[in-house]
Amino acid sequence: MRVTCPCCGERDYGEFSIYGDASRQRPHIDDTDFEAWYDYVYIRPNPKGRHQEFWHHIQGCRQWLVVDRDTVTHEVYGVALARDVVTLPDAPAATPEEAK
Amino acid sequence: MAQSCRIPQGGRVRHDAPATFTFDGKSYQGLQGDTLASALLANGVHLVSRSFKYHRPRGIYAAGAEEPNALVGLREGARAEPNALATTVELYDGLIAKSQNNWPSLQFDVSEVNSLFQRFLSAGFYYKTFIGPFEKSWMWYEHIIRRAAGMGEASTEPDPDHYEKVYKFCDVLVVGSGPAGLAAALAAGRAGARVLLAEQEAELGGSLLSAPKGSASDAWLTAALGELEKLQNVEIMPRTFVWGAYDHGNYTLLEKVADHKPQPDEHEVRQRSIVLQTGRVVVAAGALERPIPFGNNDRPGIMLAGAARTYVNRYGVLPGKRAVVFTNNDSAYEAALDLKAAGVDVTIVDARAKAPEQLAAACASALIEVMSGHAVVGANGRMRVTSADVARFDTASGSSGDVVRQIPCDLICVSGGWNPVVHLSSQRGRRPEFDSRLASFVPGDPPDNQHHAGAMVGAFSDAAAATSGFEAGADAAQQAGANKSSSTLATDGLGDADWELPLVPVWDVKPGEQVKKRKRFVDFQHDVGVSDVELAHTEGYVSVEHLKRYTTLGMAADQGKTSNITGLALMAELTGKTIPETGTTTFRPPYNSVSFGAISGQQTGQHFRPLRRTPVHDWNLKNGAEMINVGAWQRAWYYPKAGEDVNAAYIRETEEVRETCGMVDVTTLGKIEVQGPDAAEFLNRVYVNGWKLLKPGRARYGVMLRDDGLVFDDGTTSRLSDTHYFMTTTTAEAGPVMAHLEWLLQCCWTDLKVHVTSITDQYSGLAVAGPNSRALLQEVFADIDFSSEEFPFMGVRETEYQGMPVRVFRISFSGELAYEVATPSGFGEAIWQAIYDAGPNHGLGLYGTEALGALRVEKGHFAGAEIDGRTSVEDLGLGRMPSTKKQFVGSVMRQREGVQDENRPRYVGLEPVNPQESLRGGALVHTHNGPHSGHGLGHVSSTTYSPALGRFIGLGFVEGGLERYEGQLVDVCYPLKGWVVTCKVVSSHFYDPAGEKQNG
């Protein structure tokens, strides 16, 4: 497989370390909702088809990328720097004590 | 010795360059340009091997990589190469080959007795037998069966040859150098594309080389090659086959650099693995002729018609004197006419009711008898065919009549049609399509970046192949970004005769009622016959994959190149389904088999994996250190003095540290610079404990968790300035921690202004530990005040030593007063040497990882054996460490009941009740005097003989930990050796539990 790193150009997948699903929203660090964390840490949509995934250009620029790739054909539809595309979660609503 | 079957001055071989070779110990002469197969045939040798199961005598059946029979052992000793294909081995002077899979000899093979029982040894018989009488009876049968199975014998010596792997890039890869491939390379080359033309044989030309020497096509070939050689942008790679087609234009090739020599020249590699990245690919891999099953169709002297033609025209060899050519198509007529022209008596047996008129006329004028509407129903002769039984045949029903004639012959040439080489397309996941006109599978629409040309798309005449190749090459070049070439291709001299289509397939010649029943083979190498396919059908193994797996059809070393399609056509017939409904199996890499050596390339021996060296690696070697592998690193294990083994050395080293001081290389620890205005917040999230109050000039120990709340890694991190921290990690997790931090910053917390930079390789580290370490370092780094007031435990100082920047950390892994010194790697040895030089006055010794381990176990510090990816902070006895004032990675998931379960094994110290007894890591902890069974209470993770305590001690985990077991007895069991040591559960802090020494 070849992936076009936004920093380094087209490279072999062997230069990357692949971290898997990038479609899940990581809860805010201060979010203490167990279900949110459980879903995030353990549950995977595991689609047969297009899959957003984190790739780390570990033997190149060390940038994390979000790769849009088909898990059946391995076709790559797009690559972006993760920092450009990830969204930050909302901070959890303050608990009553904190609000005081 | 005379080459009895060589045509004087015939073929394209070098009659001026003889080569002597031996086969089964007997010496023969061949010519340069021969393959081993053609040289054997030149000497009248047809019998070259024995089959897999029945040990039937077998001859040379093909003239290329599709050969199912002629597997031989090549070379001797450490260079022995089993299963070499005689049809692709280039002859060289001194070649040594021997036949395989026979005993005592090829001519008289005892195991041929198997063929007498062949009906009992039908497909899958072994699934129905060898079952009893006992549960493990198979173990006994297997022993015998395995010896009978297998083909060639491998050498057990290491390979003396060298290999390499290289990476290449091109715009257009052209696979094959027949007329289609050459034309494709010309078109793409003229357009200016970077072209790589790969040809598996030594000589370029493909099928053109099988035409009689002096044919009109020779001039076309010479011109094409001449032009290609002049094109700077075309790289021609003979002896190179394309074996794998992977995602996104990644192709793998094998170049047989020196296989045509007795051994590689000095500094030459034997084979080269090429990983190619290409824009487009023109696959012009041709087609393989397919056999027709008839009785005893495997006898030596029976071969593919195209192969016979190749032997005559290319190699100048007469594969027989009296030939029967059995065909259902026009292509074999070329072979018949060329054989006849070379002086062979030929009879054509054509299954079709009527041969095309033009061919019939040509045969008539060449005095070749054509028996249309007939088939060869059986071959006679055992070690060599002696005659062919011919009967009337009806292509519509596939049935034959009585034998009408027995034609004496020593050669039967067979052509059942041609199977396009769909491998590289199939490897890309494209299901081949059945073309009923060709009665064959064709690749269908080319997958991803492929273009297909020549015989593989049904362009069988040379001219049509060249034209299709030229178009494909031009298209490929254009799509790879080159200009569209306006040039045209001359096809003068290339034959353009079309074959009669649709082809009338003959999948099987069923013998008539009165005809002797003989085995009709489909897969020669695996001895799979028509009857085996029928049996699979009878028993319900009707899907093509079941057929393949039950009968082993197509699973031999040739991967069914000549047999797959016939097999599935037979199954289609039996099930009453069409061939497309029946489907086909998938071709997978490699096209031809590929050696471990080639893929390994330079990655062998000490170069198998890169070696990570610390800056004092050479110094350590010079100073007599014994080294040990730690991951990819090598570290000093111990520094033996005369007569010391590892135990004596580490005990002395440990004592030196405890009594005076010692120095150890700790470069391998992960080192990460964490910088930026949000660095403190970042560390606060990464570590379980708080970081916001840490002042510059101070270090703190931290533990980080994974998202699941279990411990990931630990280490100290120092604050060098308001916005600059220096993190250390364990050796093993240096890489993963760095990747984790980058992930958090780039994918999770993009709002934090923090940069992380790994300086593990850029900084060296050493530790000086022991009561004298302060005085020693004070002497070396005079700028720093090392007094305990000015430089307390967990303090950090920066200075320069003779212009070299140095960071000094007062941290301790040994429990002694100790410091770590970091400096850029280029200065690592100089700083080490400076401290070493100042050492003698302070009793400085050196210590390695063994003593390092002993010291930390005495102190009760945990390491990799304890942080094994399954432990929680509570398990490690750090339950009070996680901050309750903030959230951090893993803070929610660590609250799960299973992680907090108080029955989890928790960190403890263990000491044998009898101080004379020893402990070993990996032992289990069981209840004292209780049953020593099951998973037990926990395990022993690290042990050492403690010089300080004069006894063995251990660290480990016990259910409920100290809270439940402190002071109690447990049995430490090592059932692998039958050891049981009763131990007392104690605190893990064996040495200086109050920490007076490190804090002093």
Next chain:
Amino acid sequence: MTHYSWFSVFAKALGGNKGWDRAWRDPEPKAAYDVIIVGGGGHGLATAYYLAKEHGITNVAVLEKGWLGGGNTGRNTTIIRSNYMIDGNTHFYEKSLKLWEGLSKDLNYNAMVSHRKIYNLFHSPSQMEGFAKRYNIMRSCGIDGEILNREEVMKVLPYLDYSPNARFPVYGAASQPRAGTARHDAVAWGYARGADMRGVDLIQNCEVTGYQRDASGAVVGVQTTRGDIKAKKVGIAVAGHTSQLAEMAGLNLPIESHLLQAFVSEPYKPLIDTVITFGAGHFYISQSDKGGLVFGGDLDGYNSFAQRGNFHLIDHLLPEGKAMVPCLSRLRFQRTWGGIMDMTMDGSPIICKSPVDGLYINGGWCYGGFKATPGSGWCFAHTIANDRPHEFNSKLTLDRFRRGYALDEKGAGPMPGWH
């Protein structure tokens, strides 16, 4: 149904091998069954077999989208072993190995179960301690296991690299004598024939496209490409596609599908008569009865349903083989293939009732599915028949992740691709 034996082979051969029965029938699906097993691989077929044999439940259909044994059952490296240390895995795999021992006789089908030993090489004292722990646990649980030092390994595996040229010298090996190999296809076929004989309908070319649910949401049947079929209970055993079959029932699982390649060499005369794993990498090898060296290693590293791998893995793997057994250098591999692995978040499998009534899950086999085949079928059948797990699979639950009881043999954490 003909009993298989030398006698039957001779008798039928004398009749021209025409008189053999089909190994299993090719029935049309009925309108309803007591139990439907989705997935006609080794695990599904074994489940059906044990439902019939152990629990007397014979009104069972196995629905297979393609051909029996066409998934990972037919794509693995055929190794069987029970050298697991985590409580929850150890006894389960040992049960499986015990079933392997009598399997050919039980099925009257020679699955060529060969207890030819496994050797797990280690290359440092600390690695040895890791293996010692694992093998001590096995021994403590009544499972066979041994530990060998370098000299002992040299005697039994003389062809490894003991030269000064070895980058990672062999320090020793742990060994399980009862481990070995089995003929993978025969396992599927043997179970298929055994289940069929007991009345189970094996229905090929029948893809499940959805579930029938009742008002309470319970699964009461399946929709297939060959029509709707009712069932009191539906079990899925479709490792590789467990996520897809679960999603049809609204379940999201802690599973990712990954790609694992495997390899076979040309046939050679016996060279490696055991199973060996390399400790300085991830490479394992054995030799089939036919003579092919069967080997494999790590996942390719990306999510995939392609059953087609890439070269980088091969490039990484084969040097490990040569580093371990230098004489492999001149030997050649002739076929590579790929399978889809259900990788769970702790590297251990799932056999349990699902949160949806009437639906049972068997999956998440990571790359250890083949060796588990008999035990998996046995435990799954027990779970389906009794609506509760057997002791052997009591910890292989779906809720272990939620509750924090991961069974992490490797300690890699919730990263499916790293197990």
